[in-house]
Amino acid sequence: MSGERVYTIEGGAAVPLQPVSLAEAGLRERQDLQEWVLARPEILGPDVILVAFEFDRWQDARGDRQRDRLDVLGLDADGRLVLAELKRDQAPDTVEMQAVKYAAMASRFTEADLVTYHARFLSDRGGQTVSEDVARARLLDHAGELDADQLRQPRIVLVAGSFTKSTSASVVWLTEMGLDITMQRVQAYRIGAEGVIVTVSQLFPVPDVEEFTISPQRAEAVATQSRKRKTRERSAVQKLVASRALPDGTQLTFRTTMEVDADARELVEDWIAEDPRRGRASWRNDVAKPLTWEYDGQSYRPTGIVSQVLQEAAQLARSVRGTSWWVTEDDLSLVDLAGQLLERSPFDWSRLHGILQTLPPSRWTTYGDLAEVVGTAAHPLGRHVASCPECSNAWRILDASGLPRPGFRWTDQNDARTQREVLESEGVRFDGDRADPAQRLSEDQLTAAMEGRTEKELTSPTRLLPQHS
Incomplete structure (x- = not known):
């Protein structure tokens, strides 16, 4: 916070420490500030792991390489990307817009992209090659699954010694418009002849009142x-x-x-x-x-x-x-x-096969919902369904946003129908490219199918609740 005061206690008296810039304290942006974030990623927020550092592998729509460099790319436990810009002292006026540009580009990352970048990061940091399988396992263990909808909503963290008034005003307005942006202030203090201590304080949103200031869009994301x-x-x-x-x-x-x-x-x-x-x-x-x-x-x-x-x-x-x-x-x-x-041990897919057999026409579900019900993750479930002769009604599985799977293939290679064509013939409605969410089977309804409940319970649009005598 801008009015922060730090004291030492000498002989029972509170003695204020002298604030200095990180440059005056002899601290550098790359060798010091960046290394602190590498060692202490909680500076960016609770439960964040680093996916990549000094990321510069951007490409535009034509495939041309862009020269921008993002300081930190992280992932939180909710499966949201965390993009951080680190500035040793005062952040430039445009730092928030630079970060928004990075967020827009990162919002198109897929699970495969993140696995590749993370494997490269781990290999560079550890000095030996880390496979993509190991990198994927680390990401999925941390976040549970990498949902496309979550990846499209990155969180932005700005870390600097100070911010201009125009940057602060822009961040407040962007937050009100639904973006998730945090401003962290790093301040150094002299202590004794040679010592230096550093504090990290969240300037915005103010932690104690954040729940009263977030926009409806951010409340929905929470x-x-x-x-x-x-x-x-x-x-x-x-x-x-x-x-x-x-x-x-x-x-x-x-x-x-x-x-x-x-x-x-x-x-x-x-x-x-x-x-x-x-x-x-x-x-x-x-x-x-x-x-x-x-x-x-x-x-x-x-x-x-x-x-x-x-x-x-x-x-x-x-x-x-x-x-x-x-x-x-x-x-x-x-x-x-x-x-x-x-x-x-090999995963028992028999529960999945049983649920798929019960999926009714005119309804659809997602890989993520099925994975939660049978006790696995969306990625391995999708791979299994793609090559499984026992997975009936597989065309009724879409991604989390209701989009058909790009790589969907019929068992009969001569079948030229699209997944959407078959769903529409069964009564599933589409708005643009996305299936009607009102026709999506919930986790509760899928659980009912796994437990052998009735067709009425499975297709009912209401939540399944226990009966009370």
Whole structure:
């Protein structure tokens, strides 16, 4: 914040430190500021990993190489790209427009693009070749899946020693128009004869009032991210319950993650230290509520306890990936364990085959929704469907935005119909290139199909709810 003051305590008195520019402190943009972000990506926000650094592989529509260089390309746990521009001292007047241009170009990245760039980044940083399979696994483990809709909405972070008034005004207006832009201020202070300390403060949006200032578009994006976290949590729990990898009664311990900042983590750890029962739970193989919290003896989803802890300990309302916060005595999170199951054994696709057989005409679904219901990710499910003779009604699967799959092929190579032509003949309506979202089968309806419920339950447009006597 612009009025930040930093003090040392000398003999019981508060002595103000002298602010200096990073240049005056002998700190450089590339060798220092960029290396800090490499080592501490939480500067860009909670739960961000770096995909690429000093990215300059842009091309225009004709395939011509562009000379622009983005400082940092990251990915958050919700599957959104994070683009950061780093400036050692005052950012130039046009820094926000430069970042918006990068965001527009990055919004066209595909999963394949990110995997290629990340493999190159890991290889350059580690000094040895990293395969694209390893890079893909790292990205998917972090984000759950790379959804095209999410990738089209990058988040922008501007990091600098100071910002001009015109830049600040532009950022506020762009935020009101629906863009997600954060301004982080880096300030150096002299301490003693040789020492220097550096602070990083979020100038905008003001953290404590951000929820009151975000636009309706950003509010909708936050809600979408929350829904995706819940579906990823359900997927991990489903894998563990189906495999019985954890016996009933397995003890789990609460462990904070980088999804919240250091201050919140400290508050949570202090709150748990006051009563260690708050940090312990036992597992039971129940998809709905697999954790019994020792603190109150009640059963919850993993995220349910985490949300309550964050609220009680830090007065923080935050959507988190709860399965990352609970670990075994071997220090493996529930997410880690679910990932190991996929690596160790072939995936059982029989549940998918059963659901596909029940998909009715005039309805469609997505690779992502099917993946969440059967307990895998969209990418491997898509690869399986593309080469699976048992996957009936595969033409009724579209991408998350309702677009037909570009590489769709019929088993009969002589069949010249398009996927859209067949869907329209069955009664699916299209608006432009996209299928009518009202005809999309929800996860609940797909779950009903997997559980063998009735045709009426499957095709009902209303949410499936338990009956109460």
